[in-house]
Amino acid sequence: MRNYILIVYDVKEKRVNKILKICRQFLDWVQNSVHVGELTKAVFEKLKVKLTKVTNKEEDSIRISKIRTGKMLRLEILGIHKKQVLDNGII
Amino acid sequence: MRNYILIVYDVKEKRVNKILKICRQFLDWVQNSVHVGELTKAVFEKLKVKLTKVTNKEEDSIRISKIRTGKMLRLEILGIHKKQVLDNGII
Numbered sequence: 740m741r742n743y744i745l746i747v748y749d750v751k752e753k754r755v756n757k758i759l760k761i762c763r764q765f766l767d768w769v770q771n772s773v774h775v776g777e778l779t780k781a782v783f784e785k786l787k788v789k790l791t792k793v794t795n796k797e798e799d800s801i802r803i804s805k806i807r808t809g810k811m812l813r814l815e816i817l818g819i820h821k822k823q824v825l826d827n828g829i830i
Numbered sequence: 831m832r833n834y835i836l837i838v839y840d841v842k843e844k845r846v847n848k849i850l851k852i853c854r855q856f857l858d859w860v861q862n863s864v865h866v867g868e869l870t871k872a873v874f875e876k877l878k879v880k881l882t883k884v885t886n887k888e889e890d891s892i893r894i895s896k897i898r899t900g901k902m903l904r905l906e907i908l909g910i911h912k913k914q915v916l917d918n919g920i921i
Binding site: 745747749750769770771772773787790791794795796797798799800801802803804805806807811812813814815816817818819820821 | 836838840841860861862863864878881882885886887888889890891892893894895896897898902903904905906907908909910911912
């Protein structure tokens with residue numbers, strides 16, 4: 740069974756790329772510092788272990804919201820849909 | 831009935847303060863560009879009208895995730911809990 744995961748991070752500049760790369764291995768980039776996706780428990784734990792290794796506990800903040808399924812969530816976007824813009828190669 | 835709202839915005843610098851102020855009227859600031867809270871449908875619509883007025887559709891992106899209740903969501907934070915840090919006046 741997969742859960743819907745939404746990660747938002749607020750980290751020191753020097754660690755942004757590392758955290759971006761890890762999140763991209765598991766989730767979709769949808770907006771600066773925001774990644775979403777559906778992960779099994781085992782894969783989710785792997786992601787957390789990788790993130791925990793590179794996170795500075797005193798300086799960084801990674802906020803992980805988990806819900807049982809993406810079907811429980813209604814998404815509305817005001818303005819541009821950054822992921823589509825990225826997919827169409829405009830960014 | 832209230833829904834749980836999570837807003838993440840990625841907007842041009844010149845509009846950040848305006849959008850921050852509007853979000854703070856309705857929701858809790860929990861991390862840079864991230865606000866959460868439980869709103870009735872009517873209040874949520876008011877928030878959206880205000881945000882739509884100040885958003886530049888071609889440059890800004892405001893991502894609104896809505897779920898029926900916060901009880902459906904599990905929150906995990908790696909590193910510092912920015913809202914607590916703010917509440918304790920450290921930021």
